[in-house]
Amino acid sequence: MAQKTVLVTGGARGIGRGTATLLAQRGYRVAVADLDGDSAQAFFRCDVAREPSVRSCVRAVLKEFGRLDALINNAGLADPADPPVDRLSLRAWNRRLGVNLTGVFLMTKHCVPHLRRTRGAIVNIASTRALQSEADTEAYAATKGGVVALTHALAVSLGPQVRVNCISPGWIAKTRLSRKEHAQHPAGRAGRPEDIGEMAAFLISAGAGFITGQNFVVDGGMTRKMIYL
Secondary structure: OOOOEEEEEOOOOHHHHHHHHHHHHOOOEEEEEEOOOOOOOEEEEOOOOOHHHHHHHHHHHHHHHOOOOEEEEOOOOOOOOOOOHHHOOHHHHHHHHHHHHHHHHHHHHHHHHHHHHHOOEEEEEOOHHHOOOOOOOHHHHHHHHHHHHHHHHHHHHHOOOOEEEEEEEOOEOOOOOOHHHHHOOOOOOOEOHHHHHHHHHHHOOHHHOOOOOOEEEEOOOHHHOOOOO
């Protein structure tokens, strides 16, 4: 059987890098699409908010690997904070939508014909901010809520040939955290990129063959915790 190929967008750093590394360790051929950065996997420069760039990227991946079995839509503008809504520019709002939401649409649009051939899977990376918010995160929250809704719409439209699911990560630590910051999580620690990679690996596997249209919250239990000031 031919070795399976996975395309990970935003795979040069953070959750994307952790996911790409884990999938490569599991035996997948991994293509990383990103605007910049280094990667141990095959790297394809791509701006997911621009359709010509997405089209060229997908063509290059297929030329390199000959098949596509899974797409991990991870690329996004990660910092959720923006100016207050009355000072948030339309340009900044549209840039968030372009990368975080339209990018998922464009990548899916151009990968679907190839995923249908392999009866593949798509995993979209949203955020727990689709479910709860801090102040001044309107653009980010709107895009991640859109990713969750887009996921179940695609699952219905693309099934049964292509399964589509979503992961909503919680606090995935990029820097060293204090013991107190870790301890506030019911799981006892904040998340790591590979925690999201593990869930993505399961969702694209044959073991998840009866799972589609779902949003999986991976946050160490934080969205289930009652907090009183």
